[in-house]
Amino acid sequence: MCFGLPLNVKTTSYVVGMALLGNKSRIHHIGGVICDDTPIVGRAWECKGKPACKKGGVALWGWTKRGDNADKWFLPDDVGVPVGEETAYRYVAIGIHYANKMKDGETDDSGIRVYFSNKKHPYQAGLLMMASVGYIPPYTEAFHADIGCVWSEEDTLEIISFKVHTHEHGHLVVGWRVRNNTWLEIGRMDPRINQSYLKPGSQGMEIRKGDTVVVRCVLENDSNKRINFDHSDQDEMCNLFLLFKYMPKHPLEPFKAINCGSNAQTIDLSKEFDTLPVFLNKTFP
Numbered sequence: 001m002c003f004g005l006p007l008n009v010k011t012t013s014y015v016v017g018m019a020l021l022g023n024k025s026r027i028h029h030i031g032g033v034i035c036d037d038t039p040i041v042g043r044a045w046e047c048k049g050k051p052a053c054k055k056g057g058v059a060l061w062g063w064t065k066r067g068d069n070a071d072k073w074f075l076p077d078d079v080g081v082p083v084g085e086e087t088a089y090r091y092v093a094i095g096i097h098y099a100n101k102m103k104d105g106e107t108d109d110s111g112i113r114v115y116f117s118n119k120k121h122p123y124q125a126g127l128l129m130m131a132s133v134g135y136i137p138p139y140t141e142a143f144h145a146d147i148g149c150v151w152s153e154e155d156t157l158e159i160i161s162f163k164v165h166t167h168e169h170g171h172l173v174v175g176w177r178v179r180n181n182t183w184l185e186i187g188r189m190d191p192r193i194n195q196s197y198l199k200p201g202s203q204g205m206e207i208r209k210g211d212t213v214v215v216r217c218v219l220e221n222d223s224n225k226r227i228n229f230d231h232s233d234q235d236e237m238c239n240l241f242l243l244f245k246y247m248p249k250h251p252l253e254p255f256k257a258i259n260c261g262s263n264a265q266t267i268d269l270s271k272e273f274d275t276l277p278v279f280l281n282k283t284f285p
Contacts, residue, residue, distance in 0.1 A: 001044045001045065001046055001047060001048075001095075001096060001097075002038070002040075002044065002045055002046075002047035002052045002093055002094065002095045002096075003043070003044045003045075003093070003094045003096075003111075004035065004038025004039070004040055004041050004042070004052070004091055004092070004093045004094075005038075005041065005042065005091065005092055005094075006041065006090060006091050007083050007084070007089075007090055007091060007092055007114075009083050009084040009085070009090070009116070010084060010085055011084055011085075011086075011118075012082055012083070012084040012086050012087055013082070013083055013084055013116045013117065013118055014080025014081060014082055014083070014116065014117045014118075014119070014120070014121050015034055015060070015080060015081040015083055015114060015115070015116060016074060016075050016079075016080045016115050016116065016117045016121075017072070017073055017074035017075060017114075017115035018032045018060065018061040018072075018073055018112050018113065018114055018115065019071060019072040019073070019112065019113040019115070020063045020071040020072070020110075020112065020113075021109075021110060021111045021112060021113055022108070022109065022110025022111060023108070023110060024065065024071070025099070026098055026099060026100070026108060026110065027063070027065060027096060027097075027098060027099065027110055028064070028065055028097045028098055028099040028233060029062060029063065029064040029065065029096075029097050030062060030063050030094065030095065030096045030097070030110065030112065031059060031061065031062030031063075031094070031095045031096075032059075032060060032061050032062070032092060032093070032094055032095075032112045032114065033052045033053060033057040033058065033059045033060070033092070033093045033094075033095065034057055034058045034060065034081050034083060034089045034091075034092055035052065035053035035054070035056075035057040035089060035090075035091040035092065035093050036053055036054060036055045036056055036057065036088055036089055036090070036091070037053065037054040037055070037090070037091055038052065038053060038054065038091050038093050039054060041091070047095060048231060052093035052095050053091070053093060056088070057089070057093065058081050058089065058125070058126060058127070059127045059129070060075075060081065060125060060127060060243070061073045061112075062163075062241075064165060064195050065099060070196040070197065073197060074115065075125055075160070075245075076123075076160060076245070078121055078122055078123050078245075079121055079123045079124065079125050079160065079245045080117060080119075080121035080123075080124065080125065081124060081125055082121075082124070083116075092112075092114055094111055094112050096110060097231070097233075099233070122247070123245040123246065123247060124245065124246060124247075124248045125160070125243065125244070125245055126157070126243075126244055126245075126246065126258065127241060127242070127243055127244070127258065128149075128157070128207075128213070128241070128242040128244060128258045128260070129239065129240075129241050129242075129258065129259050129260070130147045130149055130175075130213065130215050130239065130240045130241075130242075130259075130260050130261065131147070131229070131237065131238065131239050131259065131260075131261045132145040132146075132147055132217060132229045132237075132238035132239075132261065132262060132263075132264045133229050133261055133262070133263050133264065134228075134229055134263045134264035134265045134266075135226040135227060135228045135229060135264070135265070136169060136219050136220075136221040136226060136227040136229075136236060136264075137221065137226055138221060138223060138224050138225055138226055139221065139222065139223075139224065140219075140220060140221045141220055141222075142171075142218055142219075142220065143218070143219050143220065143221065143264075144216055144217070144218060145216070145217040145219060145229070145238040145264040146214065146215065146216050146262060146264070146267050146269055147213075147214065147215040147216075147217075147238070147240070147260070147261065147262040147267070148212055148213075148214050148215075148262055148267060148269060148272050149212065149213045149214075149215075149260035149262075150210070150211070150212050151207050151208065151209060151210070151211045151212070151213065152209060152210075153209060154209055155246050155247075155249075156206055156207070156208050156209075156246065156247075157206060157207040157208075157242075157244040157245070157246050158204060158205070158206050158244060158245050158246065159186060159200045159205045159206070159207065159242055159243070159244050160243045160244060160245055161197040161198055161199055161200065161243045162175060162186055162187045162197070162198055162200055162240060162241065162242050162243070163195060163196065163197045163198065163240075163241040163243070164189045164191050164194075164195055164239065164240055164241075165191060165195055165237055165239035165240075165241070166191040166217060166219065166236065166237055166238055166239070167233065167235070167236050167237055169219045169220055169221060169227060169236050170191045170192070170217055170218070170219050170236070170237075170238065171190060171191075171192070171218045171219065171220065172188065172189075172190055172191075172216075172217070172218040173188065173189060173191055173215065173216070173217050173218075173238070173239075173240055174187075174188040174215070174216050175187055175188070175213060175214070175215050175240045175242070176213070176214045176215075177205065177207060177211055177212070177213055177214075178211065178212040178213075178214055178273065179208070179210070179211045179212075181273060181274055181275060183214075183277050184201075184202065184205070185201050186200050186201060186205065186213070186240075186242070187199075187200050187201050197243060207242075207244070212272070212273075213240075213242070213260075214269065215238070215240045216280075217238035219236060219238065229264065238264070
């Protein structure tokens with residue numbers, strides 16, 4: 001479900017961090033989005049599969065019960081997201097998914113604390129989210145779900161950190177930036193160990209127009225039924241999140257949320273690139 005509130009910021013300020021408030025044992029995952037407006041203000045609504053913002057927003061941070069070691073998060077000192085009456089963003093939406101269905105009459109006060117700064121920040125932040133659709137076939141020990149996303153915008157992005165996400169069937173998530181057929185690893189992580197934001201493999205790594213971001217998730221399915229990629233706890237997910245900074249053309253109009261996905265059953269990386277690196281031909285652990 002989602003919950004929307006006005007930020008009530010008159011003069012331009014900058015969102016620089018978020019923190020989890022609530023009972024971790026109840027929450028499956030929770031996220032915060034800075035919005036232009038929200039469909040409903042002041043009360044909760046069911047938002048599964050629907051946007052939390054009316055026209056656009058900046059998704060920055062989320063916490064998940066699986067391997068997320070950080071319940072507090074801050075942007076670098078020179079990065080922020082402008083909010084206030086003079087900007088495109090004046091609301092915050094909280095999206096929350098509970099680990100178990102609440103009983104009749106049961107309530108919860110979980111939420112997110114938003115940190116602001118009045119200092120002008122030269123760089124703005126955005127989030128690139130990559131996801132798989134499709135399914136994991138039955139009795140599969142190491143299924144590879146691949147994603148390929150071409151960056152077609154003029155803006156150059158500098159990766160601040162990356163974050164992986166799967167449910168219980170994921171063993172590994174790896175991301176690469178491909179430029180001129182040269183593969184540079186962004187980062188990798190076993191989602192059973194850590195699903196917090198992590199530093200990329202190379203400091204100052206940029207994504208420019210024409211670059212491709214490639215993701216591979218390695219998952220298993222020891223059941224006799226296929227497991228779909230979807231949002232519920234019984235489904236599976238394959239996600240790589242890239243938190244980036246950039247120099248905006250319009251200082252008070254940050255990027256909207258940027259999503260990219262591929263079908264695990266139909267994507268063929270050999271058709272996307274002239275040659276593939278040798279390590280893609282092996283079975284990842």
